[in-house]
Amino acid sequence: MTDQIGLFGEQPVAKLSPETWEQIPTRATVAIPPGAYDSLEQMAQHCSQCQRCDLASDRTNVVVSRGNPNASIMIVGEGPGEQEDEQGLPFVGKSGQLLDQILASVRLDTQNDVYICNVVKCRPPGNRNPTAGEIAACVPFLKEQIRLVDPKIILLTGNTALRGLLGIKQGVTKMRGNWMEWEGRHCMAIFHPAYLLRNPSREKGKPKWLMWQDIQAIRKKLNETTA
């Protein structure tokens, strides 16, 4: 771990001593540079013992991912809810079922075609939004996931994901439907499935109708990028 090369271009990464690398999961002051991990399994091992922010104290499980680690599409949510915390998997429960249905509507399935994760890996108490400090402590793990999975398309579900990765303060309602680029990857903000569950109308112009437009555009982009 002492000779890392930056994978996002020319920037060399800080050299980590073996002891500093060991401190990553326990000290938010120790940076997680691009290239810190050789594999997702190695990163998940650090996540499982992570104490970098206060969310560690109330969690049942650290929720790292589900889906295919070689997928072309990565879906990034905000953070685990109650069921995710209990099961140790992201997007389970009603939101997860709806997400699976949305993907299935354009012949994508969660086992093979997508990799799903969150901006923060531990559950915020009472399902509150994660704080800026919690996001800052955890987002380097997300960036390592992106580097290692190497998706062509990143879907950001909800405002926290949009802000956490891209730093965009405008909400999903304004940003959805537009392709953006980040580190050479196609990104789109999409409505969080929990929001769609609260807004079930399929009427033209409503969130569910808009989601249908977006998922078709995502399918089209995937076909283009993998042709």
Ligand code: SF4
């Ligand atoms: S939310 Fe992230 S940074 Fe905070 S304790 Fe969990 S894994 Fe560590």
